[in-house]
Amino acid sequence: MGSGPHRFVHLFLLMIPTWLSSSFSDAYKFYVGGKDGWVVKPSEEYNHWAQRNRFQINDTLYFKYKKGSDSVLVVKKENYDSCNTKSPIQKMDGGDSSFTFDRSGPFFFISGNAGNCQKGQKLIVVVLAVRHHKPQSPPPVAAPGLSPASGSPPAVSPGSWSPEPSEGPSSTGDVAPAPSPGKDGSGSMRFGVGERSCPSYNTQHVVDKVKDDDGKLRWKRVKVKPEEHVKVPIFPETESGIYDQYFDDYVSRILTERTPNSKPLWEVHVIKYPTTNAAGTVIMKLHHALGDGYSLMGALLSCLHRADDPSLPLSFPSRPENSTKKSILKRLPSAISSFFDSIPDFGWSLIKSGMMEDDISPIRSGFEGTESQPFALSNILFSLDRFKEIKSKLGVTTNDVITGMISYGIRLYMQEIDYETRMANSTAVVMLNTRKIEGYQSVKDMLKPDSKGQWGNRISFLQVSIPKLSQDSISNPLEFVWKAHKIIKRKRHSFSVFLIGWLLDLEMKLRGHEAVAKHIYTTLGNCSVVISNLNGPIERMALANHPVKGFYFTMTGGPENVNITIMSYMKTLRVTLRTLKGFIDEHKFKCCIQNAFEVIYKAAMEETQKNPELN
The missing domain is CATH 2.60.40.420 (Cupredoxins -  blue copper proteins)
Known part of the structure; x- marks a missing residue:
């Protein structure tokens, strides 16, 4: 388990409906x-x-x-x-x-x-010239421990990639010198995706070589070799021409593989094979040491642009502003209440992080070292309009509905696997960004000393008890939405999140990055589920002039057996489930989340018929 803190990794997946090397009939x-x-x-x-x-x-x-x-x-x-x-x-x-x-x-x-x-x-x-040749696939290699007759797909070849020279200007030449690393070890570089350059990081954490007089690890600037980081796998041919199983196995392998410390901590995987969801997929694997989800999302968005009009910036959902300004006297009771709510929240968080573990249940095995075991990745796509419909019917927020759906779905799964665990003590850790800024900034702006959205890891977390599946909540699933509304409203006014963020910053200054990573690792291990979310653009994006059909992310390397990430993009909400293979029934878990939404939606529509004042 000691290696766990080094393993936290983000995966961003872009689904391309028409592949980069496909016909040029889709003009831009x-x-x-x-x-x-x-x-x-x-x-x-x-x-x-x-x-x-x-x-x-x-x-x-x-x-x-x-x-x-x-x-x-x-x-x-x-x-x-x-x-x-x-x-x-x-x-x-x-x-x-x-x-x-x-x-x-x-x-x-x-x-x-x-x-x-x-x-x-x-x-x-x-x-660019159109290339019609098809790369030859090498003979498939059977996965270790599997015979060709076992029915399991063979392992895939990692392939290779190198930039091809072209006439005229090019952005894929030598890497420009990176600026001096900042206090969090940041530097910069550019790598090419098609002919479009994307900012990334030209830093390397070398465990055995770069130490100061105190023995602390430092960042080392290196020259990046793109062919070592951009990987194009080769799959065996299929009769159907669809590669879902090979894709799933390849992603599962990426989730399990540890990012080597001997080179810069990022990889790009270009999957040039169609699945039932897209003609191709680009996967970006980025180590958490480079930055948190906000930082990496900002860098990734620098590679993308609006598909309808590249001259216009991408726009993102914004929070409605509170137009009513209260006087100090009117705000005083709320501030006092927030203070008294924050103290027990902060204390409970410290206890949960250090000594109090969740019950063993169908979503928490309690085994050590599960982060190195195979994980499955599955997605559920929802219409944002349907969430907004529930929101307007019940007078709550979209986040209340999402949280209620996930909590209810988790409890349905636990009950189906083991009826007794419907009342088990289970906690979700919600990962949060502590920057007080809406929207994303460019890498250039994030690296400015006075930036409100500085690059790096500016994170905190919130531990939330998952409501138990009582008889009342079975008869009325909207109880999960009401409870989520109550919890979120209370936590929104609590200082606990900022106190935890302050504690992590203090621990980093006094004890270093490894101590903070271990703190977070232990916190995640004591809980049952990790949840995080990012807002995606409202408009369709394009990568190298090709529209992006879907966009989602996940985190890997933590000790949790269930990781749930939420990403909005255009008018859809994608819930991504990373579940431990062999322990979590990923198909049943996915169905329970889907069923939870449908049951809540139906109940919300019926509730407004019973209580017209909710309309």
Whole structure:
């Protein structure tokens, strides 16, 4: 168990409906200059913008400018270099002009005003060639301990990846020197996804080599070798052409494998095989030492853009502001109540973290070292509109409904596996971000010393008892929503979360990262379920110009047997379940969560019919 604290890892999974190397029939429209349009001094240099995007045949460039004051010329390279406007290949001067790529290779654009061109109003775009060859698959290798006749799919080859040189500007060359690591060991680098660059981290934790005079481990700056971190697995062919089983087994292996300390702590896995959910999947495995979910999400969003209009920023759900401002006298009773609520909450949290364990149950085995055992990953997709419908009917929040559904689903599963455990003492640890900021920031902004959303691990946690499945709650499942509403309302005004965050910061300063990791590891081990959530964009995103169908994440490396993550994206809510294989029946657990939602939804609709005042 001693190695546990080193293992915390985030997995972000992007589901691609049409794969990166698929047909180019899905053309994409690029807005040159974004919101600035075709001007002399855009906020981002045109060629820098082109370097971080991926262009294919049939894609279109859209130039926005005022008719009569400027134009766009397609020219040869020598005329591009000299800003010669006299003999263009094509001239566009209609005000809002579009240009569609009909071949691969470089294209050169300049302003029809020679003076503007000399000031930098010019653009080079390199269109990728289409490759029709299919990589040959090596003979499948049987998994250790399994015979080919066992019916289990063979293990997959990890494959390899290396950047291919191309004409014109490229963003996948040598890694730029990283800035000096910060106090939390942060640095920076860029790695390419298609032709789009994404910020990541150029830091390495070398256990045996980098120690100071006190024997403390430090970060070491290294030059990243992309081929060691970007992996393209090769699966054996299937008759159906669908690779669900191979994909599930591959993800299970990623969840179990420990990130080596001998190189930078990140990996990208590109799954170029269709499943029933998507044509391909990109998996980003990022060690928690690099940053928490907020930090890593901000970095990941730097690789993505709005699918409908890349010139516009992604937007995220926001909390409704409280328009009524209370005087100090009116707020005083609430502050006093919060203070007296916070003390027992904080004390109970310390006891739960240090000495009080949950009961052994169908969701908590109590075994040590389960983090190194195989885990299964499954997803449930819900309509956010249906959650909002329950919310408006009952007069609660969306979080109340989600929490009530998960609690009720967990208890249904426990009762089905072992009836007696419906009354077991079970606790959920809710991981929280302590930054007082809405939305995400870019990596550049997060690294600023005065940033409100600083990069790193700014986390706390909240321990919440899972309501027991009494006879009353069986007859009225809305009891779980009401209890969730009451608990969340009380905890929202408690200082306990910030006291725990302050305690973790103090422990880090006095005892170091390892002590904090051990503290969190023990806390998770004493409880039954770990829950965390992130807000995704409201609009559809695109990766290297390809729309992202689904987006979810999970955490691995902790001692818990059940980990639940929640991600909103567009008008959907995805609940991801990471469950211990051989102990948790993942199919039954998933069905119980789904059934819990349907039962709560039906009860909410019937409740409003019985009590019209709830409408």
